[in-house]
Amino acid sequence: MGESILKKRAGIEKQVDEFMDRVSEAGLLCKNGMESYLKGNMEAFAQAMTSIRETEHKGDALRRSIEQDLFTKTLIPESRGDVMELLEDMDALLDRFTGLIWQFEIERPDICSEFHDDFKELLHYSVESVEADVRSCRAFFKDIHAVNDHIHKVSFWEKESDKVSTRLQRAIFGRQDLRLSHKMHLRFFAKQVDRIADEAEDVADRLNIYVIKRTL
Amino acid sequence: MFAIFLTSGLFLGWSLGANDAANVFGTAVGTRMISFRKAAIYCGIFVIFGAVISGAGAAQTLGELGAVNAIAGAFVVALAAAVTVYWLTVLGYPVSTTQAIVGAIIGWDLFAGALIDFGALEKIVLSWFISPILAALLSALLYKMIAYGIKYARIHMFSLDALIRSGLLLAGIAGAYSLGANNISNVVGIFVPISPFSDISILGWFKLNAAQQLFLLGGVSIAVGTFTYGKRVMMTVGQGITEMSPVAAFVAVLSNAIVLFLFASQGLQAFFLGHGLPAFPLVPVSSSQAIVGSVIGIGLIKGGRGIRWRMIGEISMAWMLTPIVAVLISFVSLFIVQNVFQQKTFIPVEYQITAGAELRIREAGIPTDKLAEIREKTYPTAAQFQKAVSQRMVLSAREINVVMAATKIDRIMVTIDAVKRANGSSLTSEQKRAFRAQWRKTFEHHWQLEKALAEASPEWRARPGDKEQNREVMRDLDYVYRLIRASE
Numbered sequence: 102m103g104e105s106i107l108k109k110r111a112g113i114e115k116q117v118d119e120f121m122d123r124v125s126e127a128g129l130l131c132k133n134g135m136e137s138y139l140k141g142n143m144e145a146f147a148q149a150m151t152s153i154r155e156t157e158h159k160g161d162a163l164r165r166s167i168e169q170d171l172f173t174k175t176l177i178p179e180s181r182g183d184v185m186e187l188l189e190d191m192d193a194l195l196d197r198f199t200g201l202i203w204q205f206e207i208e209r210p211d212i213c214s215e216f217h218d219d220f221k222e223l224l225h226y227s228v229e230s231v232e233a234d235v236r237s238c239r240a241f242f243k244d245i246h247a248v249n250d251h252i253h254k255v256s257f258w259e260k261e262s263d264k265v266s267t268r269l270q271r272a273i274f275g276r277q278d279l280r281l282s283h284k285m286h287l288r289f290f291a292k293q294v295d296r297i298a299d300e301a302e303d304v305a306d307r308l309n310i311y312v313i314k315r316t317l
Numbered sequence: 318m319f320a321i322f323l324t325s326g327l328f329l330g331w332s333l334g335a336n337d338a339a340n341v342f343g344t345a346v347g348t349r350m351i352s353f354r355k356a357a358i359y360c361g362i363f364v365i366f367g368a369v370i371s372g373a374g375a376a377q378t379l380g381e382l383g384a385v386n387a388i389a390g391a392f393v394v395a396l397a398a399a400v401t402v403y404w405l406t407v408l409g410y411p412v413s414t415t416q417a418i419v420g421a422i423i424g425w426d427l428f429a430g431a432l433i434d435f436g437a438l439e440k441i442v443l444s445w446f447i448s449p450i451l452a453a454l455l456s457a458l459l460y461k462m463i464a465y466g467i468k469y470a471r472i473h474m475f476s477l478d479a480l481i482r483s484g485l486l487l488a489g490i491a492g493a494y495s496l497g498a499n500n501i502s503n504v505v506g507i508f509v510p511i512s513p514f515s516d517i518s519i520l521g522w523f524k525l526n527a528a529q530q531l532f533l534l535g536g537v538s539i540a541v542g543t544f545t546y547g548k549r550v551m552m553t554v555g556q557g558i559t560e561m562s563p564v565a566a567f568v569a570v571l572s573n574a575i576v577l578f579l580f581a582s583q584g585l586q587a588f589f590l591g592h593g594l595p596a597f598p599l600v601p602v603s604s605s606q607a608i609v610g611s612v613i614g615i616g617l618i619k620g621g622r623g624i625r626w627r628m629i630g631e632i633s634m635a636w637m638l639t640p641i642v643a644v645l646i647s648f649v650s651l652f653i654v655q656n657v658f659q660q661k662t663f664i665p666v667e668y669q670i671t672a673g674a675e676l677r678i679r680e681a682g683i684p685t686d687k688l689a690e691i692r693e694k695t696y697p698t699a700a701q702f703q704k705a706v707s708q709r710m711v712l713s714a715r716e717i718n719v720v721m722a723a724t725k726i727d728r729i730m731v732t733i734d735a736v737k738r739a740n741g742s743s744l745t746s747e748q749k750r751a752f753r754a755q756w757r758k759t760f761e762h763h764w765q766l767e768k769a770l771a772e773a774s775p776e777w778r779a780r781p782g783d784k785e786q787n788r789e790v791m792r793d794l795d796y797v798y799r800l801i802r803a804s805e
Contacts, residue, residue, distance in 0.1 A: 117475075178348060178349035179348065243474075244471040315562075
């Protein structure tokens with residue numbers, strides 16, 4: 102009996118780990134995709150898009166399987182609701198990365214070369230903030246007292262992302278030679294990237310509460 | 318008639334199952350670590366195993382109700398205890414079934430004019446304080462240690478969940494087994510001597526004797542009680558006192574078991590003393606009260622803000638009400654059964670200072686000069702005799718016990734039937750030989766049989782300082798006494 106219970110748990114532990122891998126992977130693929138887009142390498146961009154779509158599907162399947170296990174096997178009753186929310190939140194971040202790449206594909210924004218570095222830097226900070234979230238989540242499951250070692254970094258990366266976003270928007274609207282519609286289009290993309298870091302920070306805030314609830 | 322009498326025992330079993338299952342599975346169900354259904358199934362199965370396998374100690378099968386000397390009286394006493402526990406279960410409070418039984422027996426003592434066991438009353442009152450305090454201290458300490466251990470062991474959330482779940486289930490199973498083994502005698506023990514059952518063989522695999530069949534019935538009644546009405550009290554223990562984490566739920570069950578094991582286990586004390594080690598003192602602890610203490614202990618170590626003190630007040634009130642209500646219900650019901658239904662609820666026990674009794678009192682170092690005028694006078698009840706004695710001289714509690722035991726009239730004759738039945742028992746051959754020597758002898762007092770046996774063989778004698786041996790001798794004496802009574 103004991104062995105089979107432990108096996109079941111080993112299964113769900115692995116799934117949670119794999120799900121976190123997928124979130125992390127989506128950030129890296131998004132970064133690759135945007136860089137390819139900015140370089141004009143549309144073949145590499147298309148490949149990144151295919152990969153990120155697969156990652157999203159795998160992430161969704163894993164999340165559903167974990168949630169099903171949580172309920173059908175009535176696991177962690179005291180934290181089940183919190184863990185469910187956490188998984189949904191992390192999945193939403195994964196979707197954000199996918200959505201961003203899709204928007205690049207659909208809207209094909211014309212990003213002036215002088216903004217390339219800022220866009221890259223902005224996405225780098227957003228990806229880092231999500232990475233810090235992933236590390237915090239892993240710690241939440243494995244070593245709850247280590248969550249604090251990672252969680253504060255999310256805020257740091259979010260602030261950095263805010264700074265770059267503001268600077269980038271100022272630069273966009275400072276250009277007199279661009280049409281307003283073009284400026285607004287670029288602003289929209291800057292905001293989309295920045296929003297990932299904002300949401301990562303919201304997830305970290307909620308995670309903080311879950312940690313307090315579990316350690317009480 | 319047997320079936321009617323048995324119903325009150327089964328009702329008591331049902332109430333016990335509905336209330337006491339919370340002691341073993343309450344925190345697990347309250348924290349949703351184990352579903353109520355699963356807990357009730359495991360609890361039911363292992364209560365029955367405990368009752369049938371470990372409940373059948375030869376001389377201890379009568380339980381607390383053995384003190385009641387008429388079967389109709391035992392029926393009413395069991396019913397009074399059952400109604401008391403049922404009422405408090407409906408209200409959702411964890412209470413001690415044994416304390417309800419002791420209360421109901423005191424009601425019978427009052428009605429029958431028998432001596433009230435103040436020692437038992439004192440134990441009840443002490444257990445209200447000792448059980449929760451010991452359990453709270455231990456659970457607080459254990460909680461700190463286990464929380465510290467978990468922090469440094471870095472166990473994955475799901476692995477910890479699995480470990481705690483298995484721990485709760487195993488602790489619950491062990492608790493259910495001992496719940497069945499320890500309480501079954503209170504539920505149906507009194508009905509064993511009048512049971513019409515005979516041995517049955519199940520598919521030739523194993524045999525169930527008459528007592529075990531009764532214990533099986535009693536075990537099933539406890540299991541049914543847990544299944545049909547156990548959830549309410551479980552929720553009080555697991556959720557009503559304070560919000561608990563699964564770790565806290567496990568610590569509560571663990572500290573409950575440890576407190577019972579360390580402070581109420583005669584076997585453990587005998588083991589320590591037998592190996593020349595200092596033993597834990599045996600103190601009156603009740604599982605129902607210890608589990609509440611365990612939960613409070615954890616609530617306190619977490620700062621005490623989450624504890625619902627109002628609920629604790631209500632539970633304390635229920636503890637106090639348990640024996641009081643049982644006394645009242647028992648007394649009133651006995652009155653009705655005796656006078657309306659014309660049933661004999663007690664056999665009068667007379668007291669008399671016979672020549673032998675006087676000698677025994679004097680041998681105990683108590684002067685009997687002042688009792689001269691009541692010598693050879695027969696008193697119909699213990700209460701009246703005790704009053705007559707206390708009017709003439711002041712005695713300590715121990716001295717009163719000596720006088721009462723020496724003067725209690727209990728005419729018995731050792732019949733051939735009793736000797737035959739003793740031959741087939743687990744007594745030693747030396748004990749059997751000494752018992753055979755008493756054939757056809759009659760005794761005026763119970764202690765005279767003890768004395769005659771002690772004179773006939775050293776194996777019937779108490780040895781100073783050897784608690785274990787003395788307990789065994791007492792058990793064997795009680796056994797042959799019941800054999801004689803049953804064969805009359």
